[in-house]
Amino acid sequence: MRSTREILLEYVSPLFGAIFANMMFAAPLHDVRRAVQKGSLGHLNPTPWAVMTGNTLGWITYSYLLNNYFIFWANAPGFIFSIWLNMAAAKLQYCDRLADNMRSSFVELVETSQNTVEESLRQRNRHNANFNFHRTGFREKSNAIGDHTDELWWESQDIEATWKRTNGPGVDPDDGSRDHEFEHAATDEISNTHHVLNNFGELRAMAMEIATERMEAPAPHEKVVVGVIIAWFAFISCIVFIPLDSKQREFVIGIAVNINMSFFYGAPLSIIFKVIKTKDSSWIHRKTMIMNTLCALFFLAFGIGRMDYFLIVPNGIGVLLGAVQLFLRLLIPCSEEVTRIEKSRNESQNVVCKNDTNDTTINRPKSEISTEDDRRSVCSA
Template identity: 30%
Template sequence: MIPISELLLEYICPIAGGMTATVMFAAPLPDAYRAVRDQGHLGSLNPLPWAFMLGNCYGWVLYGVIQRNFFVYCANVPGLLFAIWLNLQAVKLQYKSYPCQKYSPISHAENEKSSPQIEDGEAMASVETKREASPAPLRMTQDIWILFMVLVWLLLTSVLGFQEETISPDTQQLLIGSIVNLNLVIFYAAPLSTIYTVLHTQSSASIHVPTMLTNTANGVFWFAYGLAVQDWFIAIPNGLGAALGATQMVLRVLFPAQKVQANEEVSGVADANVQNQDDHL
């Protein structure tokens, strides 16, 4: 019979961690769906973390295959699928909204002044025509970030595949674990900036409670599992994530969320909302 402690740490914790990870990865889906269906543009959504989500989940899937770890593999497959969908929507919305910046509508009065009178038999070209304007430079687009992440993992996968006989399993674990944990640094930058916002504004309005609880629970489960199987590539980053989540819980208690009372505070809350989108990733 399996001891209770082993059952809890080596089976229950990774299963619970996989469930919370799926919820965490799925958090941006409703906002992205609304942006596609209703808005036609990204708005305040920051799609950059979605590219790193793609690399992060692919890396952990590869890590699960190399280590023959079914729990790690299954926990990140849904996130990989979610990341692919999110990045497709981000690329579509970026290139859909950009042409709208190139043209600005002109009024009927401006059109009559700048063009000769049109005969009745011709098409009504005077009906709000458009003139070309100088658009703002298109920032580094999502497809470039996606290609970068895919290239990194394609190179690593190729090296491991073609040099399988010369690279030891420990070296494979080191390479994949190091790069995938580098991806996690990007994800942990969002909670760090949220903590800074709370300390700066003395208000925890920027902390999204459901996301905070999900992220913290996910970190705790995988940290416990990493310790149980003595896999430090799992234990250390997730322990850091759990610690950041616990820090946000303490800040939530010390600095209750405050309502906006002055116009000058509105911009601060808006920035907090944008950061909250990052926390969803």
Template identity: 20%
Template sequence: MADQLCGDNHGCDVFLRYVIPSLGAITALSIFLAPMHSVLQVRNSQKLTVNPNPFPLLTGNCFGWALYGYLARDYFIMLPNMIGWSTSSFYLFTTYPLLQRKQQDTLVGLYIASQALLLFSGCFAFITLGATDTTGKTLVGIVTTAILVAFYFSPLSGLLQIIQSNDASSIHMPLALTSLCNGLLWGAYGLTIADYFVAVPNLFGFLTGCIQVILKVMLPSRSRRGSNASLHGQSDEES
């Protein structure tokens, strides 16, 4: 697609193939590092003031995209997600001891299931469909896309409650804007390289970011609960 858009314009080709994914890597790292300050406060105080529910999905998402980036030989995708997997694992294991047993079991189950599913899908592809990067990339891409859509959808899980209460305080505007930009950049990059595993879920993420920003602008924020949100604007009282 880049060739069709740019023709013989080398600057345009460089912008689409290198500048956009570089900016996407920066916004992705911003999302991965956003909870760090709050999680370090939890580590020091031993009081749970962040919502740990997105962390297992974030680790699975980053693990999947790092694997996908390796199979696709796309280091713009692989490298930031390797960092994201490391940081999100740190977040999960830091908050884990402070959770009730039932929530511990749920989050560990999600953590193991998301990564095991990716490994099993890769093994299945190589064993049954032939040991090629293309088959592994396709199956890993399908699973990772599903995880990313779930991750992007998670901030909208309380959408009905936000509308009914007419209170958008649980939406964290900086993170919503970062998700919006991240989805737009990676969606554009996916279209540029004609990789719809990258384009489709990230354009969905752009849409969810737009919805969050619109709600934050249109609805009042009646409390400062959202100011301590760690990820996707949800406090520890929300799921």
């Protein structure tokens, strides 16, 4: 009959380890679905998902050799989850690049359209100024002559000189040249309108070209995933086709899985350095951190019960890194929390300033009123 210690270490611990392992693999699903809805990867780090594919594949192979159901069910769902996560990450990387290119192209389009509109308005203003000058010049001068008969001769000379400066010395101001000038102005107006329409037609064509542009679609993450899968399939094929006994295969697969686990834990290690550098703990995914630490803790106990160092070493490192991330998460605030705290402070300050403005200042000393007004100006600033 098995003792309580053996039951706890060999059955209860791996059972809870498998449960928390699947919860760990499923932890990013909600955030990735939200990122897919937003169309941006954001702060999500997809590198651990590529390593997760190789890690789960290696542990599934190890479970086949040991004929251990706990290790298998702790990694088989994670392998399926990792495929979806990696596909979503590659898609979101392409969306981010496409959004950046579209944003820069539309900025250029807006600048071009603004310059075109400004040039069209300048041409229109110059044309209207010339048109109004020729249209109103003679009317104003004629009214002045009618009102001031004593200056008739001087005004007529002024009108004639102005007309000759504008239209040339060989043109008579009494003929139909004014009608010709109006016709010429109307023609210029139509030409200017056609010019504006042509410019906007070019802008529409440019916008259509940007919207239908086919550009390169690089997704660096897919290269990482393909590289990990190729490496593991090549390694598993060698293990199967090279004549080795079961103990040798277990040893080789255990070494390979631990090497892969070092890369898997390298991602949290890089996140730890990034958090320390940026003083922002939002890079740490809380759900993944908690589930990863609990999973490593239970499988560490399972490895101790079996005295399997291939389980003890990687899971012991996982517990250590999880504790460090938990400490950083509690010690360093994330940017979202800082923004929320500053927003609440600003709202409370605005409420205080609003209540202060509702106070009456009747029958108060002038010095107090000026001091209160100064404080309100500081609040409003």
